[in-house]
Amino acid sequence: MRYYNLFKIITLLFTLLIISPTLIIAGQYQVIRVVDGDTIVIRYNGKYEKVRLLCVNTPESVHPDKKQNIPMGKVASKYTQKKLTGKYVKLEFEIKKLRGNYGRLLAYVFVDGKNLNLDLVRQGLSPYYTKYGKSEKYDAEFRAAEKQARKEKLNIWGDPELTEKYLRLKSKWGQRGEN
Secondary structure, eight states: OOHHHHHHHHHHHHEEEEEEHHHHHHHOOOEEEEEEETTEEEEETTEEEEEEEEOOOOSSSOOSSSGGGHHHHHHHHHHHHHTTTOOEEEEEESOOOHHHHOOOEEEEEEEEEEHHHHHHHHTTTSSSOTTOOTTTHHHHHHHHHHHHHHHTTOOOGGGGHHHHHHHHHHHHHOSSOOO
């Protein structure tokens, strides 16, 4: 009887470790693939879900209208792939909205304890994207990250055409040179 109980416990542990690795990393989700610089697919509550990173808008790299895709979009996409391939991520949501207009989850994505959304802005791969509202949690950090990236002319801020485009868009979003 004692060996039978021990066998049941070992079998249960083996099952949990081998068959359900997402249970081991509680609250974290496996990255299945990177769609582009600001969209990923994760395994979330037993199914595949697209996640749109909040407060960022990287240049296009996989847009159906090929004319929208630009080289800097590939740079942003590769950066996100490098950070997330084979990783588990933690998601943090804003209170106001869990999903966007296309049914994607809207979240801040944390990998290795770092906010990837902020990192994309810090690297100049995205402006602080406020078209649908400012960050409730990280507004000051996003502003500071963009200000520094612009000062250092990193990536999109080092290309005069992209800089002009994003400053024009930021004006439409209600962020007229607030940085």
